[in-house]
Amino acid sequence: MKQFLVLVVLLLLTSCMGQRQINELALVTAVGLDVGEAPGSVKLSVQIIRPADARGQTGAPAGGTGEPIYSVSSEGRTIFEAIRNLGRFTSRRVYWAHNFLIVMNEKYAKRGISDMVDFFTRNHELRMNTWVAVTPDEPGELISTITGLAVVPGEAVDRLFRDNDVVGQAPGTNMMILEESFLSSSTNPVIAKLTLVPRGISNKKPEQHGSLMQVELAGAAAFKGDSMVGWLNVKETRGLLFLLERLKSGIEVVPCLDNKGYMSVEFDEADLQVKPTLKDDRPFFHIRLNSKADIVENGCSESVTVLRKEMEEHLKQQMKAKIEDVIGKAQKQYRSDFLKFGDVFRNHYPMEWKQLSSNWDETFSEAGTSIEVHTTIKTAVVKAARKGIR
Known part of the structure; x- marks a missing residue:
């Protein structure tokens, strides 16, 4: 028995060899990335958790400072140099395995993100499911803003992304998806948008609605190559999600016939298909979307029985317009295929793809499209949403 206990102790001691202590x-x-003060430099901001002060939702443990996070920034000619320069301010080695988020300022993104993709995909500590976003705000401020019920801002944003399918207003971009599109010859990256908005209510000033800034996940940043070319608004992003993530369900608000109220419908079983063809040696894409919907809230004065056909037409036109808007933005304004039409065309026409791939963005911008949407309101009975009210 004694020999067995000695063996167990030796195994435990061996397993700790070479491991760094959490303290x-x-x-x-x-982590936030921005352009630095020096030309071509990088400003790096990091949010570091204080384990002793992040244990509880309210108050600080004995001996704690009360702040669940510690935020610090540094600059360098490269991301790695900026990280090394953090050693001037922090007494601990930076460890990336628990990172939830990488957010870039739009100026940094427009300059090009190839250095970011290269560094973080080489970093063996970073998880490839780390979320990636672009913001028009200062990244250091954004990653330090406590949002929702989580005391750690990075964890709060992680939950926004995880519940994103309920709202359906931003793509769920992580490092794996970004690297895949970044290295692809047939598509360009598109990354979620994060912004700071005055939505929170202070307990000390409840009468001042919006006295606290909160992080909002809505919209997207479109890229051409490794450089950001512009934003997609919420309406365009919903169309993007139909095409890019095959969005299956969501909520649409449809105006009443007399424009004096609104009806909320929950669509589900949405099925989008993109079929490529060649017309006069030019790619042509036929997009077909079929969906069914339930009425979950009726604010219209007319009876639901009378409204059904009209509401189906309204819903159809509304969903079609969102797809049209994002395709128009991609083809005419940004001239960048971030919709993965190139992937679809390559899979159906591999030989023709070899001829068109070298200049695909320009070919895509001239491609023809047609959009066909079919919607059916399944019931005329107002009922609670299946996913629950969140």
């Missing part, structure tokens, strides 16, 4: 590491939960 020797700076556990990063969010």
Whole structure:
């Protein structure tokens, strides 16, 4: 028995060899990237968790500072140099395995993100399911803003992304998806948009609605190559999600016939198909969307029985317009295929793809499209949404 206990102790001691203690590491939960003051430099902001002060939702443990995070920034000619320069301010080695988020300022994104993709995909500590976003705000401020019920901002944004399918207003972009589109010859990246908005209500000033800034996940940043070319608004992003993530369900608000109220419908079983063809040696894409919907709230004065056909037509036109808007933005304004039409065309026409792939963005911008949407309101009875009210 004694020999067995000695063996167990030796195994435990061996398993700890070469491991760093948690109190020797700076556990990063969010990172921000921006252009630095020096030309071509990088400003890096990191959110570091304080384990002792992040244990509870309210108050600080004995001996704690009360702040669940510690945020610090540094600059360098490269991302790696900026990280090394953090050693001037932090007493612990930066550790990336618990990072939830990488958020870039739009100026940085427009300059090009190839250095970011290269560094973080080479970093063996970083998880490839780390969320990636672009913001028009200062990244250091965004990653330090406490949002929702989580005391750690990085964790709060992680939950926004995880519940994103309920709202359906931003793409769920992580490092794996970004690297895939970044290295692809047939598509360009598109990344979620994060912004700071005055939505929170302070307990000390409840009469001042919007006295606290909160992080909002809505919209997207479109890229051409490694450079951001512009934004997609919420309406265009909904159309993007139909095409890019095959969005299956969501809520649409349809105006009443007399324009004096609104009806909320929950669509589900949405099925989108993109079929490519060649017309006069030019790619042509036929998009077909079929969906069914339930009425979950009726604010119209007319009876639901009378409204059904009209509401189906309204819903059809509304969903079609969102797809049209994002295709128009991609083809005419940005001239960038971030909709993965190139993937679809390559799979159906591999030989023709070899001839067109070298200049695909320009070919895509001239491609023809047709959009066909069919919607059916399944019931005329107002009922609660199946996913629950969130």
